[in-house]
Every structure is written in C-alpha cells, then in structure tokens.
Amino acid sequence: xxxxxxxxxxxxxxxxxxxxxxxxxxxxxxxxxxxxxxxxxxxxxxxxxxxxxxxxxxxxxxxxxxxxxxxxxxxxxxxxxxxxxxxxxxxxxxxxxxxxxxxxxxxxxxxxxxxxxxxxxxxxxxxxxxxxxxxxxxxxxxxxxxxxxxxxxxxxxxxxxxxxxxxxxxxxxxxxxxxxxxxxxxxxxxxxxxxxxxxxxxxxxxxxxxxxxxxxxxxxxxxxxxxxxxxxxxxxxxxxxxxxxxxxxxxxxxxxxxxxxxxxxxxxxxxxxxxxxxxxxxxxxxxxxxxxxxxxxxxxxxxxxxxxxxxxxxx
Amino acid sequence: xxxxxxxxxxxxxxxxxxxxxxxxxxxxxxxxxxxxxxxxxxxxxxxxxxxxxxxxxxxxxxxxxxxxxxxxxxxxxxxxxxxxxxxxxxxxxxxxxxxxxxxxxxxxxxxxxxxxxxxxxxxxxxxxxxxxxxxxxxxxxxxxxxxxxxxxxxxxxxxxxxxxxxxxxxxxxxxxxxxxxxxxxxxxxxxxxxxxxxxxxxxxxxxxxxxxxxxxxxxxxxxxxxxxxxxxxxxxxxxxxxxxxxxxxxxxxxxxxxxxxxxxxxxxxxxxxxxxxxxxxxxxxxxxxxxxxxxxxxxxxxxxxxxxxxxxxxxxxxxxxxxxxxxxxxxxxxxx
Numbered sequence: 001x002x003x004x005x006x007x008x009x010x011x012x013x014x015x016x017x018x019x020x021x022x023x024x025x026x027x028x029x030x031x032x033x034x035x036x037x038x039x040x041x042x043x044x045x046x047x048x049x050x051x052x053x054x055x056x057x058x059x060x061x062x063x064x065x066x067x068x069x070x071x072x073x074x075x076x077x078x079x080x081x082x083x084x085x086x087x088x089x090x091x092x093x094x095x096x097x098x099x100x101x102x103x104x105x106x107x108x109x110x111x112x113x114x115x116x117x118x119x120x121x122x123x124x125x126x127x128x129x130x131x132x133x134x135x136x137x138x139x140x141x142x143x144x145x146x147x148x149x150x151x152x153x154x155x156x157x158x159x160x161x162x163x164x165x166x167x168x169x170x171x172x173x174x175x176x177x178x179x180x181x182x183x184x185x186x187x188x189x190x191x192x193x194x195x196x197x198x199x200x201x202x203x204x205x206x207x208x209x210x211x212x213x214x215x216x217x218x219x220x221x222x223x224x225x226x227x228x229x230x231x232x233x234x235x236x237x238x239x240x241x242x243x244x245x246x247x248x249x250x251x252x253x254x255x256x257x258x259x260x261x262x263x264x265x266x267x268x269x270x271x272x273x274x275x276x277x278x279x280x281x282x283x284x285x286x287x288x289x290x291x292x293x294x295x296x297x298x299x300x301x302x303x304x305x306x307x308x309x310x311x312x313x314x315x
Numbered sequence: 316x317x318x319x320x321x322x323x324x325x326x327x328x329x330x331x332x333x334x335x336x337x338x339x340x341x342x343x344x345x346x347x348x349x350x351x352x353x354x355x356x357x358x359x360x361x362x363x364x365x366x367x368x369x370x371x372x373x374x375x376x377x378x379x380x381x382x383x384x385x386x387x388x389x390x391x392x393x394x395x396x397x398x399x400x401x402x403x404x405x406x407x408x409x410x411x412x413x414x415x416x417x418x419x420x421x422x423x424x425x426x427x428x429x430x431x432x433x434x435x436x437x438x439x440x441x442x443x444x445x446x447x448x449x450x451x452x453x454x455x456x457x458x459x460x461x462x463x464x465x466x467x468x469x470x471x472x473x474x475x476x477x478x479x480x481x482x483x484x485x486x487x488x489x490x491x492x493x494x495x496x497x498x499x500x501x502x503x504x505x506x507x508x509x510x511x512x513x514x515x516x517x518x519x520x521x522x523x524x525x526x527x528x529x530x531x532x533x534x535x536x537x538x539x540x541x542x543x544x545x546x547x548x549x550x551x552x553x554x555x556x557x558x559x560x561x562x563x564x565x566x567x568x569x570x571x572x573x574x575x576x577x578x579x580x581x582x583x584x585x586x587x588x589x590x591x592x593x594x595x596x597x598x599x600x601x602x603x604x605x606x607x608x609x610x611x612x613x614x615x616x617x618x619x620x621x622x623x624x625x626x627x628x629x630x631x632x633x634x635x636x637x638x639x640x641x642x643x644x645x646x647x648x649x650x651x
Contacts, residue, residue, distance in 0.1 A: 053556055079561075087558035094556075099549040102568050103648060104575075113567075114557045147647040163557060 002170055002203050003029040003052070008065035010044070010051050019274045021047040021060065023227045024301070027308070031170065032201040034193070036218030036235070038211050038250070040271050044227040045207045049173045052205070053090060054082050069171070088118045091164035095176035097156035101148040107159045108134070108144030111166055118167050133162040137192060154185035161192060168200070175207045190217055212254050215239050223247045226272050226282040229301075232308035243309040245289045281312065289313060321643050329636050336628045341385055344621050345378065354615035355398050394622030399614055405622035408607070413626070414497025415485055416603035419526065419595065420588045421498075422519045426527025427588075428581065431534020436570070438535060439542030450535055458532030462591070466525040466598035473521060480520050483600035487514045522599040526591060530584060537580055541573040548572075575646055582638030586631045 010022035021044040029035050039045045050056045052067055054074050067074040069089060077085070086092075094100045102110060111130035115121060121129070131141040137158040148156055157177060164172050174193065178186035194217060196202045208214055214221050215235050222232045223246060231244040242248040249267045256262060269286040272278055278285055284294035294312050301310040352368045353360070369375045373384060388395065394405040438450035474482035481487075485499055492502035492511045500519065503511035545551065546569055554564045593605030600606075604623065611619045643649045 055552070055555060057552070083558045083560065085558070086556055092553070092556040094549060094553055096549055100553040102550050102554070102572070104571055104646060105568070113559065113563070117557065117559050117563070149648050160553075 001028050002031050002033075002070065004066070004068040005052070006066045006068075008048070008051060008067065009063040010047050010056055010060060011063045012060040014059055014275075017275045020277070021227050021274060022051060025065075025224075025229045026301070027222060027229065027232055029171070029203055029205065031203050032197055033220070034197055034204045034206055034218045036214030036221040037205060037207045037224060038209065038214050038221060039224035040209060042226075042271055042274065043224040045224050046175050048224070049092070049175045049205060049207050052171075052173055053086055053092060055086070055092075084118070087114055087169070088167045089169050090171040090173065091167070091169040093157070093160050093164050093172060093174040093177045096180045097153055097160050098148075098180065100160055101156060103148050106145050106147055107151065107156075108146075111159070111163050114163050115166050129166070130162075133166050134159070136165075137162045138188075153181050154188065157181060157185075157189055158192070161189070161196075165196060165200070165202070169202065171203045171205070172196070173205045173207070176209070177206070178213070179208070179210075186213070193217065211250050223250065226274060226277060228282060228310055229308065230283070230310050234307070237305075237307060243304060243307060243314065244311045245287050245313070246283050249286075249288070318643060321649070322640060325636065325639050325643070329632055333629065333632050336632065337386065337389065337625060338382075340621065340624050340628060341382055344617065344624075345381075351398065351615070351617040354617065389625065394625060395618040397611075397619050398616050405619050406626075408619060409604070409623060409626050410497065412602065412604045412607040415601060416589065416592050416596070416605065418485075418498045418500060418519065419522055419592050419601055419603060420585065422523030423526030423530065423588050423592065423595070424581075424585055426523050427530040427534060427584070428527075430527065430531035432538055434531070434535040435538025436542060438539040439546065439573070440565070442539070442543050447539070450539065454532035454535035456532075457528050458530075460529050462525055462529055462594040463598045465529065466521070466595060469521050469525060470599075481518050482521065485515065485518050485602060486511065487518075490514045522595050522601055525598070526588065526595045530588060530591070533580070533584070534577065537577050538573065541576050542569060545569045545573045571645070575642070578638060578642055578645065582635050585634050589627065589630070 005028070006026050008022055008025045009020070012019040012021055023044075025044075025048060027035070037045045037048060047056060047060065051062055052069075052074070054062065054067075054077065056062060062075050065075070069085065072085075074082070074085070101107065105113075108127065108130050111133060112123065112126045115126040115129055116123070119126070127144075131144055134141055134144065139155055139158055139162070143151070143155075148159075151159065161177075172193075177193075178189050181189065190213070193204055193206070197204055206214065206218060211221075215238070218235050220232065221235050221238050223230045223238075223244065225246050231238070231242065231247045233243065233247075238247060239251070242251055246267075253265050253267065255264055267286055272282055272285070278295070280293070280295040280297055281287070281290075281299050284290045287294065291312055293315075297312075299310050299312045300315050301308055302314045303309075304314050350365075352365050352372065352374065356364065356368065366375075373381060376384070392406060394409070396402045396404050397408060434450045434453055438447045441447045470482040473480045490508075490511045492499060492506045492508050492515075495502045495505055499515035500512065503509075503515055551564060551569055554568055559568075589604075592601075592603060593609065595601065596603045596605035597609075608620070608623055611623075
C-alpha cells in the first residue's frame with residue numbers, strides 16, 4: 001500500500017474558535033491509482049491534500065490520526081525528514097499556476113533548483129534533466145530561460161507538473177490543477193496526468209470541485225462534505241448508484257448537455273460554518289432523507305459492498 | 316523589450332524630466348520675492364549702480380533670453396559665479412563641499428539599509444510574536460528620535476566618556492588623502508593610505524549611525540510588511556512542497572521578491588538622506604553641503620543657491636535613473 005490515511009483530524013485554531021476542517025478521514029491508495037476527492041469549497045479537501053505533505057498552514061495542525069507513506073509515518077516526522085520527502089516521494093501541483101512559480105526566477109532554474117535540493121547531481125546534469133522534463137510535458141526546451149510571466153496559464157501548469165515529476169515521486173497531489181484554466185487546456189492537462197500514471201505508475205490524488213471531471217479520470221472517488229468523507233467508491237459504482245444522499249444530490253447537479261430545456265439543479269441550502277457545525281450529521285439540514293437520529297448523533301462510517309459510506313441510512 | 320532597449324528608453328526619458336526640473340528652478344528663482352542685486356549691494360545703493368550690476372548679471376535681458384543663457388551655461392557645466400565669495404565659480408564651491416555630504420549620505424544609507432533589513436526580516440519571519448513586537452517598537456522609537464539630540468548623546472557616550480570615536484570633522488588634520496573623488500574613504504583606499512582610511516572611517520561612524528539609525532525605522536516597517544506578504548504567497552508554499560531548504564526559500568525566493576517594493580523606496584530615501592544630512596552635519600561639524608548652504612542662504616548668495624538646487628536636482632534624477640535600472644535588472648516583468 002502506497003498511502004494509508006487513518007482517522008485523520010486536522011483543526012484550525014482561529015481566534016473565533018476551532019475549525020474542524022478534516023474529521024476522521026480514512027482511506028488507502030495503491031500505486032498507479034487515481035483517487036479523486038470532490039467537495040464544495042470549504043469541505044476540507046485542500047486541507048486534506050496539504051496534510052498528506054504535513055504542510056497545513058498555521059493556525060492549522062494535524063490533531064490526531066496517522067498518515068503512512070510507504071509505511072513511514074508522516075505526522076511524526078521532523079522538518080528535516082519532511083523536507084526530504086516533499087518533492088522527492090510526494091509532490092504537489094497547485095490550483096493557480098499564475099502564482100505558484102517565483103516570478104523573478106527563470107522557469108528552468110526553478111526546476112534545476114528542485115532537482116538539486118534532493119539529488120546529488122552537477123548543475124549541468126540537472127539542467128539537462130530539466131530540459132528533458134520540459135519536453136516531456138510538451139514545452140520546447142528553448143523556453144528554459146523564460147520567466148513565468150512569458151508563459152500562458154496552461155504552460156505554467158505544465159511547468160509545475162514538470163517540476164512535480166522531476167524527482168520521480170510515487171505520489172502526486174493535484175489540488176484543483178485545472179480550475180484556473182480553460183476547458184481545452186484542462187483536457188490537455190488531464191491527459192498529461194493519466195499519461196504519468198500509465199507510463200510511470202505514479203499515483204495521483206486529484207482534488208477538485210468538478211465531479212464530472214473526477215468521474216472521467218479517477219479510479220475511485222472520495223466525496224467530502226464539511227470535513228467528513230461521506231463516501232468512497234469506485235468511480236463507476238458512484239456514477240451508477242451513489243450510496244450517500246449527498247453524493248447522490250451532487251450527481252444530480254451535474255448538468256447534462258444532451259437534454260434540452262434542462263434547469264440547473266442545486267442542493268438547497270449552503271454548507272455549514274465549520275466554527276459551529278450542526279449537531280449530528282453535518283449534512284442533515286440539507287438532506288432530503290434526514291431521519292430524527294441524523295440531527296442527534298454523528299453517523300458511523302460503514303463498509304457496504306466494499307465501499308465506504310458515512311450515513312445513518314446504512315447505520 | 317530587451318534589457319538594453321529598456322535602459323536606452325529610460326535614459327532618454329530622463330532628458331525631458333531634467334528639462335522640466337531646470338525650468339522649474341529657473342522660474343521659482345525669478346518669481347521669489349527679493350531682488351538679488353539689492354541683496355548684494357544693500358538698500359542704500361544708488362539706482363545707477365543697481366542698473367549697472369543688473370546689466371552685468373544679465374538681469375535686464377528679457378526673461379526668455381535669460382532662460383536660454385541659463386540652459387546654455389548649464390550645458391557647458393557652468394552654474395555661474397558666487398555673488399559674494401570672491402566670485403568663485405559655483406560648481407567649484409559645490410565640488411568642495413558635496414563629496415563630504417555624499418560620503419556621509421552613503422554611510423547613513425548603508426547603516427539604515429542594513430539595520431532596517433535585519434530588523435524588518437526578523438519581524439517579518441516572526442510576525443505576531445514577541446520579537447516582531449519589539450522590532451515594531453524599535454522602528455517607531457528610532458524614527459521619532461531628533462537627529463541633533465541623538466548625535467549629541469552618541470558624542471557624549473562614545474566620544475567624551477569612552478574616548479572611542481572622534482566627535483567631529485571628517486578626518487584627523489594632516490591625514491587628508493590626495494583628492495581624487497573627494498570621498499575620503501575611497502581616496503585613501505585608492506592611494507593605499509591605511510592611516511587615512513582608519514581615520515576617515517572612524518570619523519564617519521557616529522554621523523552615519525546618527526543619520527542611518529533614524530531612517531532605518533522606515534525600512535523595518537516596509538521590509539516586515541513586504542516580507543509577510545510574500546511569505547503568504549502561493550509560490551512560497553509551492554517551494555516548501557518541493558522540499559527546498561528553508562534558507563533557500565527565505566533568501567533566494569522570499570527576500571528577493573520582498574525587496575522589489577523596497578528598492579523604489581531606497582531611491583527616494585537616498586534623496587531624503589541628502590537633505591537630512593544638514594542636521595547631522597551641523598551636529599558633527601561636518602564640512603558638507605548642509606553647513607555651506609545654510610551659510611549662503613543667510614548671505615542671499617542667489618547664484619550659489621540656484622546652482623546648488625540645480626545640482627541636487629540633477630543628482631536626484633541620476634539616483635532615480637540608477638534605481639530604475641537596478642529595478643529592471645532584478646524584476647524581469649518590468650523589461651517586457
């Protein structure tokens with residue numbers, strides 16, 4: 001098993017109180033697997049991604065639970081050990097390629113810098129490797145000396161991906177990697193990710209708010225709501241028969257271009273303020289299937305047909 | 316646009332800027348109340364004598380012709396002659412005093428930048444903590460110090476009580492290095508005169524520190540807020556996610572980005588320092604432009620005053636040109 005996340009709790013200790021951004025999330029990830037994490041803004045999906053690199057920004061902190069990468073416990077690592085893992089064993093691609101590169105440094109040098117931070121190589125070797133990487137992600141090697149502002153958004157995201165794969169990590173966490181890009185470029189970037197998986201056996205955690213996109217590329221999908229993992233199923237199972245009512249409502253909300261005159265469906269209400277989440281199930285105020293118990297007690301996480309689901313319907 | 320094209324454009328842009336500056340100085344000197352001739356000869360001089368002098372100085376010519384003369388003389392590097400002090404060329408008088416001020420200004424500038432960067436960095440990295448709070452108190456305290464008071468306190472402690480440093484002048488008498496640039500530290504280095512160098516440096520410490528300490532407070536604040544902003548940006552988090560060492564992130568990425576807005580400020584501050592040097596010069600009997608100009612203003616030596624203003628204006632224009640060129644070198648986004 002490449003990655004094992006067990007009962008993870010991440011809290012933000014803000015002035016207004018404690019925000020329980022990730023609560024009791026558990027999942028496993030195999031090599032060469034693409035795991036989609038979907039959820040609305042504020043569902044904790046980005047925090048989950050950062051937690052796997054132990055990079056949750058202050059005032060946030062991993063409160064309890066365990067994250068094992070290749071059997072090594074990440075939550076108990078020193079800064080020094082973490083530095084060696086970040087980039088080398090697990091790499092991250094961020095949402096906004098416009099702001100994720102240092103504007104004052106040539107893109108090639110930023111890749112070289114990343115390689116040299118981990119590998120015992122000469123500058124020349126690292127430079128040659130960086131040029132190969134650029135070509136691999138579809139950027140001509142003459143762009144090596146370009147500054148980030150000379151590249152388009154899609155190209156910058158390709159540079160970010162080149163950097164992410166530069167050290168052959170086993171796992172890439174991509175946090176909304178195409179949200180800031182247009183649909184055509186989004187497709188190209190997604191192709192790049194699937195290629196990485198198919199050719200290099202890289203596992204990918206693809207964090208997105210776009211369920212349709214996830215259904216297309218992911219092997220399994222985890223649905224998050226208000227810090228909870230509501231359901232974790234194979235993509236085709238989720239598409240055919242979602243178990244959790246929230247997942248079901250999300251699926252309904254995907255617009256179908258083949259139908260005419262279709263109204264956009266949305267889930268009534270809005271996600272809770274995590275400073276004071278509702279008692280019981282966090283989704284119950286918006287849930288069409290809510291029972292009396294839902295407003296009183298937190299639902300247990302159950303395994304149903306090999307799928308994880310957190311709901312009183314299966315409790 | 317390449318870097319070279321940018322440099323050429325920026326230099327060309329300086330020409331109209333300087334022309335506007337010179338015109339302003341010319342007009343202001345003509346509009347100001349007070350007849351320079353009467354200022355020279357006194358109220359009791361006969362009208363004929365005043366006419367004669369006005370003719371000598373070219374003040375009876377039409378304004379546009381005076382303007383043309385003024386620009387023509389400037390082009391030849393002629394700032395006119397002093398109206399009183401033995402009719403010496405103004406440019407020579409300035410050259411006698413300006414290097415001293417420039418040396419003090421550079422000293423003060425270095426002190427303010429080094430202190431400001433160090434305190435601002437500490438505050439920015441530890442923002443919200445106790446160190447941050449003390450750095451903020453430091454910045455507001457030093458900024459509100461009165462230069463002569465601070466200077467005298469330093470003179471008292473390091474000069475009178477501890478006998479560590481000289482309290483006035485630029486160098487010990489007899490040790491003056493051969494005049495090349497007029498900057499004693501540089502000239503002693505060029506002439507390889509070690510005793511001159513130590514003496515010049517020792518004399519420079521207290522005045523530079525007085526001037527620099529007060530102005531470092533601004534940098535503390537600026538560097539702190541700029542660094543905090545950069546440290547919160549996505550690319551810093553991305554650097555961490557790539558496993559770059561903390562020191563590389565801070566110095567190679569964060570600090571470089573944080574210093575870009577500070578750079579502009581440094582140019583402006585340098586001009587402010589040149590002016591602020593006046594108080595420091597008086598406190599430390601520093602033979603620079605400050606003491607010299609104050610003296611000439613009392614005597615209404617109009618040509619010298621006008622010449623000095625022009626000189627300062629040109630110098631500040633030069634500094635801002637240099638700042639912009641450095642800016643373009645550091646920030647690739649400016650050049651394109």
